[in-house]
Amino acid sequence: METVWAKIKYCPFWPARIVSTPLELGKVPKNKICVLFFGTKTFGFVHQDFVCDYVQNRTKYATKGRGSDFKNAVIRMDEFILDPVKFAANGSVKPVNHTIQVKRERAPIVKTENDINNVPFETSFVQCRSKTKNKSELPYNSKNVSDLKAQIEAAKNEKEKLVEELVATKDESQTMYFNFQSSQKMIATLQSERNELKEKCMEQNKVIAQLTKEKNQAQNKIKQLMANTHVKLCEEVESSVDLGRNKEYEVEAILSHSGRKGQRRFLIRWKNYSSNHDSWENESNLNCDEILNKYLHAKGLKK
Structure with a gap:
């Protein structure tokens, strides 16, 4: 050593x-x-x-x-x-x-x-x-002193450069730190807004689900009412048709006729009905002998 x-x-x-x-x-x-x-x-x-x-x-x-x-x-x-x-x-x-x-x-x-x-x-x-x-053997001659001064000057210049770099690095670090803080604040704000929007969406989804449920219930009620109404209407129509088939209408007058004997048809005016309801009826469907005989006599026809 x-x-x-x-x-x-x-x-x-x-x-x-x-x-x-x-x-x-x-x-x-x-x-x-x-x-x-x-x-x-x-x-x-x-x-x-x-x-x-x-x-x-x-x-x-x-x-x-x-x-x-x-x-x-x-x-x-x-x-x-x-x-x-x-x-x-x-x-x-x-x-x-x-x-x-x-x-x-x-x-x-x-x-x-x-x-x-x-x-x-x-x-x-x-x-x-x-x-x-x-004197030439002395350790520090003029050459050594000048070299030492040059080294000292170079060291000073290097120190100044290092100080400048340190200041620039410090400023850059502060800028990066401020940018980081602003980014963190922005992220926190965006997260809070995101949470608020999420809560609003959840509430709207609940409202939509409730409205959908009520809509389905209303549609079911409408279908049920329509089915019941259809049945009732069908029953009423059937009953009215049955009543119409069995009902007899009263003849007010015979207005005209067509065809030959045995195949005659008569234009009938119905009692309590207007001319819009006049209709042609076969002779076999008529149950008004008195009115029919008067019309045939008046027209010079044989029964």
Whole structure:
């Protein structure tokens, strides 16, 4: 386990590499390990309990740190894991400082209103003289500083873009939420109207069923009345026909005749009836000898 996550008190887990302790730093404290922090190029003595494998815990700690230094440290560590030889050739594995920087833990200092310079964590530096004093070997030359500024500027631009996208997404989400609420209200209104129409239809169906029942009852009564009336009419007609057959009408006068003797027919005027009821009758149907004899005598006919 050479590449690790190392944690100093009041700081997040930081990408680091376990290295041999430089002679300038002296003896390593008990139960601690000397590590080189990526990105800051500083050494630190970290307790064994606060060191864990980098690859296995990358997903866990890579998103918890903040700031450009932390992102740069993760990038440098990934580059080192992919190609250690190329990374060492770039001079990024071991710092070549005029002074060696060491991070140490200190107890937190409570911040007061009168002293704004107090912070909960401080980084002390143990300065040791190095054999070389060449300025070109300093870790942060003008090129590195310009690159760092460019990275910071790019990070700011990316942050602004992310903020704009977040605001646009928020507005879109609010619009979608309002549309969803209006849709829910419309659905509730339509459902209530549907229920009202359903109730009205049920009531109308009940009324239609009742009217249909009454109609059927009326039709049955009409059929029954018609049947009874038909029977009565038939009986009355039959009785009247029977009465008409047996009834005798009285002759008022004989108006004319036709045919020869034995086949004569007479035009009869019936008593109490108008001329519209005059009819021709055979001589055998007449039962009025006195009127018939008078008519034959008057006409000079023989009986």
